[in-house]
Amino acid sequence: MYWERVSEEIFLFTSDRYALVNSVAILTERGTVVVDALPFPDEARQIARFLEIRSGTDFFSLILTHHHMDHVYGLYAFPEYLDVIGSELCRQRLLEVGASSLAEARESDPTFEEVSLRVPTITFESGEFYVNAGNKTFRLFSLPGHTPDNIGVYIEEDEVLIAGDAVMAIPIVADGDWQSEIESLEFIKALKPDTVVQGHGEVILRGEVNTVLDQYIHYLECVRQQAASVLQQGRDRKEIWDIPLEKCGLERVPLGIASHQLHVANILSVYDRLQAERDAS
Numbered sequence: 001m002y003w004e005r006v007s008e009e010i011f012l013f014t015s016d017r018y019a020l021v022n023s024v025a026i027l028t029e030r031g032t033v034v035v036d037a038l039p040f041p042d043e044a045r046q047i048a049r050f051l052e053i054r055s056g057t058d059f060f061s062l063i064l065t066h067h068h069m070d071h072v073y074g075l076y077a078f079p080e081y082l083d084v085i086g087s088e089l090c091r092q093r094l095l096e097v098g099a100s101s102l103a104e105a106r107e108s109d110p111t112f113e114e115v116s117l118r119v120p121t122i123t124f125e126s127g128e129f130y131v132n133a134g135n136k137t138f139r140l141f142s143l144p145g146h147t148p149d150n151i152g153v154y155i156e157e158d159e160v161l162i163a164g165d166a167v168m169a170i171p172i173v174a175d176g177d178w179q180s181e182i183e184s185l186e187f188i189k190a191l192k193p194d195t196v197v198q199g200h201g202e203v204i205l206r207g208e209v210n211t212v213l214d215q216y217i218h219y220l221e222c223v224r225q226q227a228a229s230v231l232q233q234g235r236d237r238k239e240i241w242d243i244p245l246e247k248c249g250l251e252r253v254p255l256g257i258a259s260h261q262l263h264v265a266n267i268l269s270v271y272d273r274l275q276a277e278r279d280a281s
């Protein structure tokens with residue numbers, strides 16, 4: 001795990017063991033707010049201890065961007081009395097799949113024994129939800145696409161957007177929805193944040209935000225084109241494996257799971273959707 005400062009009061013923690021997943025801590029007048037946690041217990045405990053010492057204050061609340069386990073597990077390392085804020089969909093998904101996912105994780109890696117699952121205790125269904133932490137205002141809103149429950153956390157005073165997996169080094173829509181992911185990226189462009197913290201990968205800084213978001217939108221459009229052309233030409237679905245990531249304008253990133261595999265899963269999911277639509281018409 002390594003850490004860096006996004007600003008005087010915003011700390012970023014990145015796992016070097018799982019897909020460069022990010023956790024963010026914001027020091028406020030009312031205590032530290034933590035958005036997402038890293039998956040591994042030792043990393044999560046290290047972050048909690050670091051923040052206790054560094055901030056010299058208590059924690060204020062936890063915010064969860066979506067239900068994927070690489071963002072959820074580490075929340076257990078923070079004080080139990082803290083609320084977890086998230087979308088109602090996130091809470092529902094975790095109640096459905098959380099316990100079985102954790103049981104599986106424990107089976108393959110006993111260090112997960114000490115993890116206890118935290119699910120959102122304060123939720124919102126739609127629109128915007130504000131968390132007022134004195135000198136920092138957090139605006140939460142839906143950013144679906146990667147998953148339906150994903151939210152963005154916008155720190156108004158700093159114009160920093162913590163995007164969850166709506167923004168990541170390789171957009172992943174294989175378990176989500178291609179169209180809403182593009183809409184979320186367009187929404188973020190219109191918001192004009194100064195800085196974007198991605199769910200996985202490096203922070204996108206002022207001046208790069210538009211370029212990077214355009215690159216991701218272009219990537220997703222290319223994914224759709226590739227899927228459509230395989231379908232239209234009646235080529236074998238397996239040929240999708242031969243379409244390189246670079247063809248859609250992105251470079252391979254060390255996300256742990258092979259970039260190529262994620263890319264292929266994206267095209268396959270759009271292909272299956274297009275085929276189902278064609279067969280239904």
Ligand SMILES: [Zn+2]
Pocket residue numbers: 066068146165199
């Ligand atoms: Zn995710």
